[in-house]
Amino acid sequence: MTRTSSAPTPFPVRRRVRLLGSAALLALALGACNPKQTAAPTPPVPEVGFVTVTPQAIPYLRDLPGRVAPMRIAEVRSRVSGLVVKRLFEQGSQVKEGDILYKIDPAPYEVELASAEAALARQEAALVLARQQADRLEQLLTRATASQAQYDAAFAGKKQAEAEVAGAKAARDRAQLNLGWTDVRAPITGRIGRALLTEGTLIEPGSTGALATIQQLDPIYVDITQSVGELNRLRRDLASGELARLEDNTANVHLIMDDNSLYPLAGRLLFSDVTADPSTGQVTLRVQFPNPHDELFPGMYVRARIKQGIDSDAIAVPQQAIQRTEDGRAEVWLVRADDTVMRQPVEVGPVVGQNWLIRDGLKGGEKVVIDGVQKITVGAKVKPVDQTPAHGEAGPKHDADEAPDAPGDQKPGDKADAAPRAAAVNRH
Numbered sequence: 359m360t361r362t363s364s365a366p367t368p369f370p371v372r373r374r375v376r377l378l379g380s381a382a383l384l385a386l387a388l389g390a391c392n393p394k395q396t397a398a399p400t401p402p403v404p405e406v407g408f409v410t411v412t413p414q415a416i417p418y419l420r421d422l423p424g425r426v427a428p429m430r431i432a433e434v435r436s437r438v439s440g441l442v443v444k445r446l447f448e449q450g451s452q453v454k455e456g457d458i459l460y461k462i463d464p465a466p467y468e469v470e471l472a473s474a475e476a477a478l479a480r481q482e483a484a485l486v487l488a489r490q491q492a493d494r495l496e497q498l499l500t501r502a503t504a505s506q507a508q509y510d511a512a513f514a515g516k517k518q519a520e521a522e523v524a525g526a527k528a529a530r531d532r533a534q535l536n537l538g539w540t541d542v543r544a545p546i547t548g549r550i551g552r553a554l555l556t557e558g559t560l561i562e563p564g565s566t567g568a569l570a571t572i573q574q575l576d577p578i579y580v581d582i583t584q585s586v587g588e589l590n591r592l593r594r595d596l597a598s599g600e601l602a603r604l605e606d607n608t609a610n611v612h613l614i615m616d617d618n619s620l621y622p623l624a625g626r627l628l629f630s631d632v633t634a635d636p637s638t639g640q641v642t643l644r645v646q647f648p649n650p651h652d653e654l655f656p657g658m659y660v661r662a663r664i665k666q667g668i669d670s671d672a673i674a675v676p677q678q679a680i681q682r683t684e685d686g687r688a689e690v691w692l693v694r695a696d697d698t699v700m701r702q703p704v705e706v707g708p709v710v711g712q713n714w715l716i717r718d719g720l721k722g723g724e725k726v727v728i729d730g731v732q733k734i735t736v737g738a739k740v741k742p743v744d745q746t747p748a749h750g751e752a753g754p755k756h757d758a759d760e761a762p763d764a765p766g767d768q769k770p771g772d773k774a775d776a777a778p779r780a781a782a783v784n785r786h
Contacts, residue, residue: 404738407729407745408693409675413722416672416715417665418592420708421614422643424582426658428573429646432546434459437539439563440466442555449552453544453572460542460569462561467540471533478526481519488512488519548574549652573656578649580613580625582662583640589630592666610665611645613654620663623648627664673720674713679728680706690720691727691734693742699727699734 440462447459492512498504544550551571555561613621625647634641645662647654654660679690681701688706691699704719720726725742727734734740 403741404730404733405741405743406691406693406699406727406731406734407743408725408727409679409746410744411673411675411720411722411724411726412746413671413673415668415670416674416710418667418669419663419665420584420588421661421663422582422584424580424645424660424662426654426656426660427579427581428548428575428656429578430546430548430574431656432544432548432572433568434542434544434550434570434572435566435568436460436462436542436561438462438467438536439561439565440540442557442559442561445553445555445557447550447553447570449550451550453548453550455544455547457544458541459544459550460555462540462542464537464540467533467537471530471537474526474530474533478523478530481522481526485516485519485523488516492516542569544572546572546574548572575652575654575656576649577646578654578656579628580611580645580647580654580660580662582643582645582664583635583638584630584643585640586634587639589641611647612663613647614661614663616659621647621653621660625662673716673722674710675716675720675726676713676728677709678731679726680704680714681731688714691731693725693727693740697740697742698737699740701736 442460443463444461445459446461447453447457453459492509492515495504495509495512499506499509549572551573553570554567555569561567611625611627613625615621625645628644628646631642631644643664645664675690680688681690683689687703689701689703692702693699702719702724705717707715707717709715728745729743730740
């Protein structure tokens with residue numbers, strides 16, 4: 359009987375079997391460690407903050423540069439020549455109209471007055487004699503004992519004597535005026551500056567030099583400038599009804615000092631100039647301010663916050679909501695009803711505190727993105743978070759007629775509460 363026996367398995371085949379088994383075991387082990395093999399995770403929906411646009415009545419306020427100017431200014435001058443013998447004021451003090459500021463040596467003018475009075479007395483005596491002569495000849499003429507020619511000569515002599523008396527009185531009055539003018543008096547009430555002459559100075563005849571300068575500082579003027587184009591646009595808006603007019607008696611101007619505080623007293627717009635500066639294209643607006651404590655000085659630079667009208671349905675959004683395209687145009691991101699976002703071109707007006715006034719492109723009820731803009735793209739789904747301030751929490755309006763605008767309540771340029779002022783603020 360033939361015995362059959364199986365041939366031994368070659369070594370390479372056995373090795374491949376072992377390798378395959380090890381690979382299978384490794385795959386099972388890996389599968390046990392990570393049983394849920396999934397695709398890349400879906401990114402979370404970005405969260406964005408928005409404010410709801412709400413039209414409101416906003417005063418049209420503008421911050422314009424200005425210079426302080428005295429209400430009245432007078433240069434103190436001497437009306438007579440002579441030697442200055444005394445100065446009677448403190449430099450930089452407050453003086454009243456009629457106060458004596460300088461005394462000029464009165465002796466020459468006293469002599470002149472005495473001479474004029476003596477000449478007047480002489481002419482009055484001559485007048486008495488001429489009148490008596492005329493009266494006597496008049497009586498003789500009625501009795502036909504004097505001729506008409508004699509009477510006419512006597513009458514003419516009387517008239518000449520009267521004229522001489524009148525001339526002598528005028529000379530006396532002139533001498534009295536010159537003597538009175540040796541007391542150089544303040545022409546207006548105000549604050550006087552430095553003395554330009556000292557005792558011992560001789561004022562020459564015909565001299566026109568000033569002895570001092572007086573400026574009335576309470577009330578005081580502030581001359582502010584505004585471009586012609588802006589002023590014309592304001593007038594067109596008022597004429598069309600886009601802006602409501604203010605009452606004539608409204609105190610509608612506040613001053614912003616160099617430390618960004620508000621001057622405590624409101625001013626009143628008096629007029630705007632009718633001539634534009636040809637070099638700058640601007641017109642001047644004059645405002646009158648009370649200045650009881652002399653806090654405003656002539657020549658001082660200030661900024662005036664002027665209220666020129668009321669926009670009854672203005673729309674403003676926070677500055678961070680405004681984006682710029684490559685060509686510089688303004689746009690905002692809007693949250694649509696399905697929580698997707700889109701871009702919306704807008705036309706911006708002036709800066710309103712921490713916000714931009716929107717002239718065109720937005721309407722009431724739209725949701726404007728103010729936070730998280732860098733995380734969104736057009737049409738993307740977002741998680742909107744409402745950051746619209748509650749009613750009455752939009753921040754102070756910088757209204758020039760309201761007490762909260764006094765210093766300490768709100769300083770211009772204060773960057774606090776930028777988001778709560780998203781709905782609407784005052785235009786300036």
